[in-house]
Amino acid sequence: xxxxxxxxxxxxxxxxxxxxxxxxxxxxxxxxxxxxxxxxxxxxxxxxxxxxxxxxxxxxxxxxxxxxxxxxxxxxxxxxxxxxxxxxxxxxxxxxxxxxxxxxxxxxxxxxxxxxxxxxxxxxxxxxxxxxxxxxxxxxxxxxxxxxxxxxxxxxxxxxxxxxxxxxxxxxxxxxxxxxxxxxxxxxxxxxxxxxxxxxxxxxxxxxxxxxxxxxxxxxxxxxxxxxxxxxxxxxxxxxxxxxxxxxxxxxxxxxxxxxxxxxxxxxxxxxxxxxxxxxxxxxxxxxxxxxxxxxxxxxxxxxxxxxxxxxxxxxxxxxxxxxxxxxxxxxxxxxxxxxxxxxxxxxxxxxxxxxxxxxxxxxxxxxxxxxxxxxxxxxxxxxxxxxxxxxxxxxxxxxxxxxxxxxxxx
Amino acid sequence: xxxxxxxxxxxxxxxxxxxxxxxxxxxxxxxxxxxxxxxxxxxxxxxxxxxxxxxxxxxxxxxxxxxxxxxxxxxxxxxxxxxxxxxxxxxxxxxxxxxxxxxxxxxxxxxxxxxxxxxxxxxxxxxxxxxxxxxxxxxxxxxxxxxxxxxxxxxxxxxxxxxxxxxxxxxxxxxxxxxxxxxxxxxxxxxxxxxxxxxxxxxxxxxxxxxxxxxxxxxxxxxxxxxxxxxxxxxxxxxxxxxxxxxxxxxxxxxxxxxxxxxxxxxxxxxxxxxxxxxxxxxxxxxxxxxxxxxxxxxxxxxxxxxxxxxxxxxxxxxxxxxxxxxxxxxxxxxxxxxxxxxxxxxxxxxxxxxxxxxxxxxxxxxxxxxxxxxxxxxxxxxxxxxxxxxxxxxxxxxxxxxxxxxxxxx
Numbered sequence: 001x002x003x004x005x006x007x008x009x010x011x012x013x014x015x016x017x018x019x020x021x022x023x024x025x026x027x028x029x030x031x032x033x034x035x036x037x038x039x040x041x042x043x044x045x046x047x048x049x050x051x052x053x054x055x056x057x058x059x060x061x062x063x064x065x066x067x068x069x070x071x072x073x074x075x076x077x078x079x080x081x082x083x084x085x086x087x088x089x090x091x092x093x094x095x096x097x098x099x100x101x102x103x104x105x106x107x108x109x110x111x112x113x114x115x116x117x118x119x120x121x122x123x124x125x126x127x128x129x130x131x132x133x134x135x136x137x138x139x140x141x142x143x144x145x146x147x148x149x150x151x152x153x154x155x156x157x158x159x160x161x162x163x164x165x166x167x168x169x170x171x172x173x174x175x176x177x178x179x180x181x182x183x184x185x186x187x188x189x190x191x192x193x194x195x196x197x198x199x200x201x202x203x204x205x206x207x208x209x210x211x212x213x214x215x216x217x218x219x220x221x222x223x224x225x226x227x228x229x230x231x232x233x234x235x236x237x238x239x240x241x242x243x244x245x246x247x248x249x250x251x252x253x254x255x256x257x258x259x260x261x262x263x264x265x266x267x268x269x270x271x272x273x274x275x276x277x278x279x280x281x282x283x284x285x286x287x288x289x290x291x292x293x294x295x296x297x298x299x300x301x302x303x304x305x306x307x308x309x310x311x312x313x314x315x316x317x318x319x320x321x322x323x324x325x326x327x328x329x330x331x332x333x334x335x336x337x338x339x340x341x342x343x344x345x346x347x348x349x350x351x352x353x354x355x356x357x358x359x360x361x362x363x364x365x366x367x368x369x370x371x372x373x374x375x376x377x378x379x380x381x382x383x384x385x386x387x388x389x390x391x392x393x394x395x396x397x398x399x400x401x402x403x404x405x406x407x408x409x410x411x
Numbered sequence: 412x413x414x415x416x417x418x419x420x421x422x423x424x425x426x427x428x429x430x431x432x433x434x435x436x437x438x439x440x441x442x443x444x445x446x447x448x449x450x451x452x453x454x455x456x457x458x459x460x461x462x463x464x465x466x467x468x469x470x471x472x473x474x475x476x477x478x479x480x481x482x483x484x485x486x487x488x489x490x491x492x493x494x495x496x497x498x499x500x501x502x503x504x505x506x507x508x509x510x511x512x513x514x515x516x517x518x519x520x521x522x523x524x525x526x527x528x529x530x531x532x533x534x535x536x537x538x539x540x541x542x543x544x545x546x547x548x549x550x551x552x553x554x555x556x557x558x559x560x561x562x563x564x565x566x567x568x569x570x571x572x573x574x575x576x577x578x579x580x581x582x583x584x585x586x587x588x589x590x591x592x593x594x595x596x597x598x599x600x601x602x603x604x605x606x607x608x609x610x611x612x613x614x615x616x617x618x619x620x621x622x623x624x625x626x627x628x629x630x631x632x633x634x635x636x637x638x639x640x641x642x643x644x645x646x647x648x649x650x651x652x653x654x655x656x657x658x659x660x661x662x663x664x665x666x667x668x669x670x671x672x673x674x675x676x677x678x679x680x681x682x683x684x685x686x687x688x689x690x691x692x693x694x695x696x697x698x699x700x701x702x703x704x705x706x707x708x709x710x711x712x713x714x715x716x717x718x719x720x721x722x723x724x725x726x727x728x729x730x731x732x733x734x735x736x737x738x739x740x741x742x743x744x745x746x747x748x749x750x751x752x753x754x755x756x757x758x759x760x761x762x763x764x765x766x767x768x769x770x771x772x773x774x775x776x777x778x779x780x781x782x783x784x785x786x787x788x789x790x791x792x793x794x795x796x797x798x799x800x801x802x803x804x805x806x807x808x809x810x811x812x813x814x815x816x817x818x819x820x821x822x
Binding site: 010011012013014015016017018019020022023024025026027028029030036037038039040041042043045048052055070071072073074105106107108110111112113114130131152154276278281282283284285286287289290291292293295296299300301302303304305306307309310313314339340341353354355385386389 | 423424425426427428429430431433434435436437438439440441447448449450451452453454456459463466600601602603605606609612613621622623624625632687689692693694695696697698700701702703704706707710711712713714715716717718720721724725750751752763764765766791793794796797798800
């Protein structure tokens, strides 16, 4: 089954935003084993949009149209789909009612223009979109499935996973099962991992092994194909055990185990609470620790001591003449334990750049204080401010994990 | 003149890379006053690539093809251009010689496969590419200009600016310049903005007015075409003044003025320092305020009082039996001013969800304390935890901006 993506929006043609929706959809289709031969982008112009949709319908088994279904005058995808499929635009009283309630629930009066979103091509299914006011649309024309989803990535992704992919899979009659297990690792370089796993990587076909470096971690994906899920899972088992044995404490989780989740589980198991004492990361480590539901049972909070005076006054750092040092990072972590009444405190101090602060931009010291000990590590990352801060957060979380596991810096 | 971009590469269809070339080219064309009606993406397949190029030639004045001109077997753009234009593929002895020297200069022997890059459609100009081994190509067919450039962004960009844009500009006889001004607004819904600006939107052609909702704000883009930049800027003036008058304090900046930057500038102007007292946002507001270089001169830091005990102990909130209240938010902001020695403190308390905390998930109270007063506002956002927290951060920053401007909650 060939699926074509048509992205609608003059802002895409003008290069004001990148067409990330097309790649998100492309990756999801590939994972599901569906083919994609073409993508198109067209502006908010009725005639051109209509002919683009007609072309897609004529050559593809399914078409996913993103964007152009907001409440404003330049949102014309609904009308173009009608023109391309010879349908009337009809009004849904029940969706209009849903829209009114949506605004009411937020204590606001619905602007009349919002009612545009209750119009749809006759015969289309309205796909409920809990993340916004524009419904997704699904219809069939000349044997081609047509989907329309909002251009806002979060809304598009919700409908993609909850409606489009299941409907496409069913239509394609995909019955081979593909099961993947992702082992998430941190602390070893890509080339190091490639070397350690080289023979497995070369010799394996089912299950296969793939690497993906992203966001400071390396994901190892083991994928098996089989007639049913149980058999695929069985195929994965021995390979997973071997990879875990070789990678040691670098493996911090599997599949959806993001580092934040792993830390919350470790804390929970130990009966510890955690807090942060941050300077260069400005609150990002605390934000990460509180990003998951249930974090309030183990996260106390954090102090962002951006100004050195606050490091002194609130964390009891005695000497602030040099702050990008192990002594300061450790004093911040220990001071944080007292100030915030937490069992464990992770601290970060450093120079985010672009201006140097004592040491070259990108230099940082991370410390973790537990009831037993305090440990620290100096690191450096080259890059802009955002990259440096993101690297600092990832490392702070991973060092906290290693400290809680008792395997500090021994991958 | 209409310019169409055709991006070639199966990796684009599979979502392994994002089509950033299309937006780079789109932005450059717009800046030059050239129109773009369509973009296409197609994989490394001879038949489909040929028909895609034929379609582009048939409807556009110029076509820019990116990718598929490397040295490997799946690089087939040269052959497809020949098929679409009825030309022969010919070999350039002088380019082959250039390639041999390129490798020699690097002390390496040229792989024979590299000679593929000396082939080109008969009659095409070879555009020298100092950043790689594949030359750009330029030819004309049936009155349509056709350009082929490498998919590697740095190589594409070099040829775009040095060869393509000058040739396109000359062909279009463009001395016409396009200038855009983006007004960034916050606090009004998309449909409300559409209503308020409806007549301007409908009646305006030069300058034109467009809306773009993204990341909690609505951008209003005013674009003017003229013979020179000064005239275009002059055309924008009255429309900008009218839009600003109608939108009032909802306009917080123009062009690259992100809210963080606006706040730092306001603080600088007032000689104030700022800090945060956060609960549900867990440090994200402090992280935003410290995201830009130079923030250390006005940002003191922040307290993440995730646990109610810390609100009491460190911020002096007396009654923590109910924390999603105006009283708590205001006490946090005022307590934060003392604890963190800051002139201005923005506080956030609420229930990020998914579990309700006193009030339904997504309920939040934001307060801002300045030396003159403390103000607060209760809000609610429906959605998952991440969406709720992101909304809270945007609102906290915008309320801080309104408080500093003295236009709190009066759009």
